[in-house]
Amino acid sequence: MTELATYNFAYLDEQTKRMIRRAILKAIAIPGYQVPFASREMPMPYGWGTGGVQVTASIIGPEDVLKVIDQGADDTTNAVSIRAFFQKVANVAVTTHTKDATIIQTRHRIPEQQLEKGQVLVYQVPIPEPLRFLEPRETETRKMHALEEYGLMHVKLYEDIARHGRISTTYAYPVKVAGRYVMDPSPTPKFDNPKMHMSEALQLFGAGREKRIYAVPPYTDVVSLDFEDYPFEIQKFEQPCALCGAQGVYLDEVVLDDKGGRMFVCSDTDHCEDRREHGHVGEMLAPAKEAAE
Amino acid sequence: MYVAVKGGEAAINNAHRLLADRRRGDRSLPSVTIEQIVEQLGLAVDRVMAEASLYDRTLAALAVRQSRGDLIEAIFLLRAYRTTLPRFGTSVAVDTAGMKVERRVSATYKDLPGGQLLGPTFDYTHRLLDPSLLSDEPIEEPARKSASGEHVMRVSDILAHEGLIEADGEFPYDHEAGDLTREPLEFPMGRDLRLQALARGDEGFLLALGYSTQRGYGRNHPFVGEVRIGEVEVELEVAELGFAVSLGRIRVTECQMVNQFKGSSKAPPQFTRGYGLVFGQSERKAMSMSLVDRALRAEELGEDVTAPAQDEEFVISHSDNVQATGFVEHLKLPHYVDFQAELALVRKMRADIDKTRRDGNHNPDQEAAE
Numbered sequence: 001m002t003e004l005a006t007y008n009f010a011y012l013d014e015q016t017k018r019m020i021r022r023a024i025l026k027a028i029a030i031p032g033y034q035v036p037f038a039s040r041e042m043p044m045p046y047g048w049g050t051g052g053v054q055v056t057a058s059i060i061g062p063e064d065v066l067k068v069i070d071q072g073a074d075d076t077t078n079a080v081s082i083r084a085f086f087q088k089v090a091n092v093a094v095t096t097h098t099k100d101a102t103i104i105q106t107r108h109r110i111p112e113q114q115l116e117k118g119q120v121l122v123y124q125v126p127i128p129e130p131l132r133f134l135e136p137r138e139t140e141t142r143k144m145h146a147l148e149e150y151g152l153m154h155v156k157l158y159e160d161i162a163r164h165g166r167i168s169t170t171y172a173y174p175v176k177v178a179g180r181y182v183m184d185p186s187p188t189p190k191f192d193n194p195k196m197h198m199s200e201a202l203q204l205f206g207a208g209r210e211k212r213i214y215a216v217p218p219y220t221d222v223v224s225l226d227f228e229d230y231p232f233e234i235q236k237f238e239q240p241c242a243l244c245g246a247q248g249v250y251l252d253e254v255v256l257d258d259k260g261g262r263m264f265v266c267s268d269t270d271h272c273e274d275r276r277e278h279g280h281v282g283e284m285l286a287p288a289k290e291a292a293e
Numbered sequence: 294m295y296v297a298v299k300g301g302e303a304a305i306n307n308a309h310r311l312l313a314d315r316r317r318g319d320r321s322l323p324s325v326t327i328e329q330i331v332e333q334l335g336l337a338v339d340r341v342m343a344e345a346s347l348y349d350r351t352l353a354a355l356a357v358r359q360s361r362g363d364l365i366e367a368i369f370l371l372r373a374y375r376t377t378l379p380r381f382g383t384s385v386a387v388d389t390a391g392m393k394v395e396r397r398v399s400a401t402y403k404d405l406p407g408g409q410l411l412g413p414t415f416d417y418t419h420r421l422l423d424p425s426l427l428s429d430e431p432i433e434e435p436a437r438k439s440a441s442g443e444h445v446m447r448v449s450d451i452l453a454h455e456g457l458i459e460a461d462g463e464f465p466y467d468h469e470a471g472d473l474t475r476e477p478l479e480f481p482m483g484r485d486l487r488l489q490a491l492a493r494g495d496e497g498f499l500l501a502l503g504y505s506t507q508r509g510y511g512r513n514h515p516f517v518g519e520v521r522i523g524e525v526e527v528e529l530e531v532a533e534l535g536f537a538v539s540l541g542r543i544r545v546t547e548c549q550m551v552n553q554f555k556g557s558s559k560a561p562p563q564f565t566r567g568y569g570l571v572f573g574q575s576e577r578k579a580m581s582m583s584l585v586d587r588a589l590r591a592e593e594l595g596e597d598v599t600a601p602a603q604d605e606e607f608v609i610s611h612s613d614n615v616q617a618t619g620f621v622e623h624l625k626l627p628h629y630v631d632f633q634a635e636l637a638l639v640r641k642m643r644a645d646i647d648k649t650r651r652d653g654n655h656n657p658d659q660e661a662a663e
Contacts, residue, residue: 007377036477041376045369046619048626071630078626080301108630126620137606139480164642170634189634209616211477235637253633267630 010057010090016040020058020213024204027215032177033145034128039211049082050208052105052124059120059204060086060103065093067101072109072250072267079107096270108171110192112249112271115201117218123186125207128214130174130184150182153225161230170235176223177216185222191234191250196222241266242284244275316361330354339544339573340364344614345371346474346493347378348543348572365495369615376474383470385528385537389547389570390447393440394523399448401516401551407445412522413574448518449549449566458551458564480606484590487609491585492571494612496578502602503584511588511600514553515567522546522574546571548579552587557595565594 008014016038023037042050060066066086070079074096082105083094095101098111105122115121131141134152144150153174160168173190177183185193186205196203196216203216216222226232240247242263249271251264263284266272276285317324331338331354341353345368353371360366396412399405411417452458464485471486482490491499506513524544528537548569556562567587569579588602601607611617 013377013379036479038475038477041372041474041615043373045622046616047621047623048619050619071627075301076627077301077305080305084302084305107626108628126623138610139606165645166642168638168642170638171631187628187631189630191634209620235634250630251633252629253636267633 007089009062010060010086011043012040012054012057017058020054023213024055024058024215027204027213028202028217030181031216031220032181032183032214034207034212034214036211037213039208042208044081044085046209047126048078049105049107049124051206051210051213052107052122052208053082053085053206054208055122055204055206055213056086056103056105057090059122060090060092062090062092064102065095065100067095067098067104067270068106069104069109069111069268069270070107071252072111073269075269097274098268098270108187108189109250109267110188110195112246112266112268113274114195115199117200119201121199121201121203123188123203123205125184125186125205125210125212128184128205128207128210128212130172130182145181148180150176153182154227157225157227161227167226167230167232173232174225176221176225178220179223182225183214183216183222189235189250190224190232193222193224193232194234198222237264239264240282241272241275242282244272244280244285245282246272246275246280316359325358327351327354327358330357336574337362337364337367339575340496340578341367341371343572343575343578344368344493344495345375346489346572347371347375365614365618369618372615380472380475382529384540385530387525387527387545389521389525389545390445390450392445392521392523392525392545392547393542394445394521396523397445397519397521399517399519401448401518402451405446405448405451407443414576445521447549448551452518452551452564456563459560459566478609480609481592482605482609484586487589487605488568488570488582488586490609490612491569491582494582494609495614495617496575496581498612498614498617499581499585500577502588502608503581505600506584506588506602511591511603513567513584513587515584515587516551516553517580518549518551518566520546520548520576520579522576544573546573546575546579548576548583550580550583550587554594559593559595565590 010017012020020037023035027033027035039051040054042053044050044053056066066083067074068079068083070076073079086092087094098104098113099116101119103120103122104111105124107124110121129138129141131144131153134156135141135144144152157167157169160166169190171189172184172187173193174182175185175193175196185196198219198221199216200218202218205214207213224232235250237251241249241251243265246266250267252267254263254265256262331350334357337357338350338353341356341364342348342350345353345356347353352374353367356367356370357364359370394407394410396414397407397410399409449458449461453460462484471483471489473486473489478486505511507515522544524542526542527540529540530537550567550569552565552567554560554563554565565587567583567585567590569582569586571579571582585602585608588600589605589608591598591603598604
């Protein structure tokens with residue numbers, strides 16, 4: 001039987017890591033610009049975070065502490081799977097606590113707790129091109145970026161307003177980075193867009209299938225596109241988290257029964273648990289606590 | 294009381310355990326061996342090698358077994374292994390004219406040097422289920438003849454004598470063949486990279502695209518100049534030695550499609566070619582590939598680009614089944630954060646409409662219509 005390979009630290013070989021690090025450095029030097037890189041075939045499917053995994057694998061060291069979230073939660077299956085992958089191939093420490101992590105790989109959310117200097121947020125990106133659904137051809141969209149030709153995007157947002165009375169983009173809401181490139185923030189809800197602006201943390205974006213890496217360096221302007229008379233606004237929830245009572249956070253809707261019963265809970269599970277540990281109680285937990293006493 | 298769902302890890306472990314059980318199936322039956330898969334499901338093994346771009350029958354068979362016969366999954370397994378292998382060089386271009394042919398047919402000539410050789414083909418079998426295969430009956434030895442040693446010249450060389458067909462085409466002396474697994478794709482691509490992408494492209498996707506050209510979406514008047522299957526020598530130039538050494542032989546399928554071409558502002562009337570080369574035995578793939586290769590040369594030959602099969606960015610961006618299956622199937626990952634955002638938006642928009650209606654028929658659409 002053929003001898004199968006033994007794998008390098010963090011799976012990728014050092015040459016590949018160097019290639020990816022060069023792409024990352026270029027991305028940091030040109031905030032918001034999509035740098036083509038020779039994405040590798042990873043042992044997990046395309047579309048499941050191969051870009052983010054390659055970025056994380058290229059920057060992670062034995063001293064790092066890794067947190068992986070999907071939909072804001074540490075225990076969603078794909079987050080569990082990616083975390084287990086790095087435990088296996090890099091044997092690094094992992095955590096669910098946002099503040100303890102040096103690298104946070106995420107899909108679809110930015111943690112509620114403000115990120116700090118020295119932390120790196122790695123986004124998994126399905127379609128890196130913000131103009132893709134307006135113009136399917138890569139040859140065209142690259143030209144549009146080069147010429148800073150973003151009129152089409154504003155027309156799209158304007159048409160939303162004309163048709164629906166508001167901008168109907170709720171996630172992957174386009175932003176302008178450092179006053180130059182229009183960038184896709186990955187499919188995070190627009191609720192998270194303001195957290196990208198002047199963030200103390202380094203934000204790296206990896207799109208494996210589409211072979212692109214881009215970045216927002218710390219302390220960079222990230223502005224959500226809008227109009228003077230229709231300013232950008234984020235989602236607001238009418239009730240606080242049912243478990244921890246948090247307000248001004250992003251909530252998931254959980255269906256309780258088939259009679260329309262539902263509750264809203266924090267999408268960021270670590271944030272929610274941390275609040276509950278500090279004695280915050282939401283309305284669903286309050287009666288249980290009383291009964292126990 | 295709602296309890297936040299925990300235990301993704303246990304769920305995954307249990308799922309893998311169940312998968313292993315289902316893969317093995319009934320334990321009272323012997324497990325299928327790698328050798329059996331290599332020998333008896335050879336064409337499945339060939340497809341996996343071709344689309345994974347890795348010529349190793351044993352590993353391909355292992356992948357087929359591990360994937361329970363799901364060939365795209367097997368291709369994925371083998372690709373993920375291939376990507377970890379070091380590259381130590383580029384072989385000398387394989388000489389298919391020197392192939393030890395097992396099958397060679399031409400649709401453009403009745404007879405030709407080297408002859409027509411049917412080989413192990415399904416072509417003239419009647420597709421009747423064979424009850425004798427329900428059991429393991431002895432199989433006759435194949436008829437053999439000793440190799441004639443006759444040079445099996447390529448059909449393109451026959452036409453080339455008259456200058457009726459375009460030449461093989463040449464790259465500049467210092468051209469290094471691209472490697473799409475090592476460089477990011479950029480459009481437009483060179484033909485070397487395009488053929489690489491097609492060679493690992495999904496058989497079904499290329500089949501459908503090739504078929505579409507025959508039905509008029511980018512028609513290119515093809516004739517099978519020839520299809521040949523057999524073993525070719527792979528050689529590597531070793532710098533210290535100064536000559537090429539043989540690494541071994543591989544089985545490939547080559548298709549040269551000969552296409553009528555009336556000429557354009559860029560090229561005189563002559564026969565043009567579409568090319569297909571695939572690991573193992575797969576005529577369907579090699580023929581589809583050559584149809585699509587020719588279709589993708591539309592711009593180079595000054596033809597109008599009107600059909601999907603002629604559109605390089607469309608074809609090459611979507612031909613890779615490992616990419617395609619990953620992205621299609623990622624839709625089953627949780628998307629509830631984004632869905633929540635959409636839910637809120639739709640609710641808000643409906644509330645607005647209800648309010649407008651209640652406030653007394655202030656329907657702007659209706660006003661405009663009146």
